[in-house]
Amino acid sequence: MNEKILVADEVSSLGIRRLESAGFQVDIKTGLTEDELSEIIVDYNAIIIRSSTRITQKVLSNAKNLKIIGRAGVGVDNINVEAATKYGVVVINSPEGNIISAAEHTFGLIISLLRNIPQSDRSVRSLEWKRNKFTGHELYRKTIGIVGLGKVGSNVAKYSKAFGMKVIAFDPYISFDRAKEMGISLMSLDDVFKEADVITVHVPKTKETYHLVNKERISLMKKGSYIVNAARGGVVDEAAVADALKSGHLAGVASDVFEVEPIANDNPYISIDNTVLTPHIGAATKEAQVNVILDVVEQVIAFFEGRVPHGAVNLPAFRGVSDDLLPWIDLAERLGKFIKDMVSQRVNKIEIIYYGDIAKKNINPVSVSVLKGYLIKIKGNYVSFVNALPLANDLGIKYTESKESEDVDFKSVITVKVITDSGVRSVSGTILSDQKPRIIGIDDYRVDTFPEGYLLISRHKDKPGIIGRFGTVLGENKINIAGMQLGRNSKSGLAVMILSVDSEVHDSVLESLISGGDIEELRLIYLS
Template identity: 40%
Template sequence: MPKVLISDKMDPRAAQIFRERGLEVDEITGKTPQELRAIIGTYDGLAIRSSTKVTPDLLEAATNLKVVGRAGIGVDNVDIPAASAKGVVVMNTPFGNSITTAEHAIALMFALARQLPEADASTQAGKWEKNRFMGVELTSKVLGLIGAGNIGSIVADRARGLKMRVIAFDPFLTPERAVEIGVEKVSLDDLLSRADFITLHTPLTDQTRNILSRENLAKTKKGVRIINCARGGLIDEAALKELLDSGHVAGAALDVFQTEPATDSPLFGTPGFISTPHLGASTTEAQVNVAIQVAEQMADYLTTGGVTNALNMPSLSAEEAPKLKPYMALAEKLGSLVGQLAHGAITSVAVEAEGAAAELNLKPITSAVLAGFLRVHSDTVNMVNAPFLARERGLDVREIRHEREGDYHTLVRVTVGTRDGERSVAGTLVGNEAPRLVELFGIKVEADLAGPMLYVVNEDRPGFIGRLGTLLGEANVNIGTFHLGRRQAGGEAIVLLSVDEPVTPDLLARVKALPDVRTAMGLNF
């Protein structure tokens, strides 16, 4: 009988579901890391919330562990690479608290509009400052959503019920999906200049980090009010305080902070500022939902092998897994590459297979492409929920098989459609095992996609490679591999280098300043 440990406080329904499904379960909470390490070795499953830290040290002691289930979205407390190396599946419940988080954002918007916390404190202090607290109506105001996925679309629905006009910035939001959820799709600059209220509903990634930077905050409409119930790190908190002090920003409400627990934020005490201690998912209903979901998912895996919302494992049968595993690794890398390099709104994703790849089940391969592609913008995507997220955003996803024989015995091509046209990348397997890039935006180039990389598009001129190598040497950047490709002599050329450390903004600026460079980017795989 599989045995599960619930190590964080969780709704009792979770333990009940485990028992109903024939699993043995212990609820032992509040243990120190050392105490948990001493008992973890007998358990097949570990159900957690945010308190338990699943570290390499804990995993080393978890000799029987097969699955970790996080009741909630964030898995910052789980070392996923270490779990993968140990063969432990990591699951979360990304949709169990969507309504709760959306409602908290709406609550904070009301609180800002009517200055409720300040008015409450003043009144309970024995004052009656009716004229001091002149609020604003939400009706007819423009609400700007940064992120229009699951939670953002719920906020849009509630806001439209309040007769607000809703505009949204989201690279994955198609015109059709925008019509469906009743919002106007706009650029980020347009949103900043028009919105009376701005609310953020995007994960924290390299692309969204500091999205409300000092520069972008300065572009906002005077008197704007800002709400963040998504992730800390999306807003420059120091710049936000300055704009609150100056009156340019009329109010701000944060449920999340760059550093948590937030005990000494410079925003505390600033007039017009409201804060809550990461309460977005803190309702009775949400806690019940995530507890039920994580128990059901873990029980499925431990009793039948079914996989749902796994962050490090695709949905596969035992027969398909060995053959598809290298293809999914290739597909995820291709999806990640095109996701990092493609610019503008993406409206479609096509996955083409030829040669040996055309004979396989394309669903897991397509899911791997979407996971790699969407993971650039979302920290909760996986191979299981990627197709759902793609449909939610209105992406047109196609699978195409070719019977033709090409230059490679097996080939997978990923093509994305944008308003500027289509862009594609293609890869193969070396020895039926190792993923290899063979084409990038129409340019033949053979490269391994691994670790941090530097991507440069340049004019094919004599001496460029030498200048680039000299610059990297002077910057103390060690080159792992060096790959070149070009359309024709003297035309557009591509350089792909693997480097030992992530590419810094300063290094990118220096590379872009080189003669003949069209663009340069840092990539991560």
């Protein structure tokens, strides 16, 4: 191997030795600024990082020889994945190397919180012996509410059952059958907050999960209950939790992650005693750190040997795929993201239907790309082309693909249908002669729009004044309309409108649009 690899964050020496034994030239340079990294990155074919180093647009624009970025961990928030894809650089991560460590740390926080272990430790070190002051609670027969039943949440559920706890959970994506197999009662989010003695969150930070634990939901909780966050900073509204701690409504909070890291003097938890705080060390075990670096190293080796790395999170991961299929893979991921944002209900099944010439091609990577797009909206950017299908299986989501000989209007079409308890929703797309993706159908409505950026989708009564209202309200809120498409259904008397807008439309603006009446459904969809 003649490739040069830069290791830009501290990692286990076992990973370094494995790379060197495979014949790579490895340089270790940690603590680099963006400018310093931008200056030297041109010399390297691969870079391995953890969470400290940021791979930005500026860095990538100078990385003329870079082929692959290895993230030793799960989150890729510190990597501009979109820019990496543009430059043809593969991004890989290690989505499962630290699951056990994160779950164990969560449970350590729970026990520490309910038994006042850190506080009593500090007291004893001050030569105090105040046993009554630190009387805690048993976990046995308590109810734990788990928000998010992914790999970490599922392990926390298993540990909780071993302690004799009743396990309830909210996860709008896992099937009831899968939850039943795990011995977990699925409930609505509000009901979980009402019934749980301990709430623990295990969800990625997204627009939907930002401040998921807020003042309103905390008010639903029992007096004297607890909150634990070892997932992502920002999922919990720290100010709201601090107020509930001060008022006595909450008995305690434990957090490994914070909205601002490193934690600052103005963090509301700092001055409150009934808190257990750790510096984002959920994955900081020797075992996890070895697991993730060895996993990433093996993927880097596989990549340079011509194999597909199992943790690839972006489009260039498809080797051996013909160039003419790449636009369809891109379209498929966009359709998966689109249909996820269109549906609020739990999805039982995803159907992918191919019409025309595309049905004659190797559709497997296209189908996987649909699942990847759908799951990214749920699980975040650690979803890859390789783990998308197993993740769908974990959630109990069935998927099928079928082929039809032709479509009446287009040479090739992909239709994605989702089946929920409430019915069926669908979106269709194609690639036109300019090789650009188009959405050409939403449910029974024919449209023609480019699936990119912010799309405001309205299903409303087909009557005068609706379009004018949207223009007025969006204009008043300084939201520019870049494009508009309409679709009509004479049988239902309804129409669909797709507005491409230049910026995010906040909830207050959406509520203002809905309050005018005649709108059956309004969705804001973001497609990067």
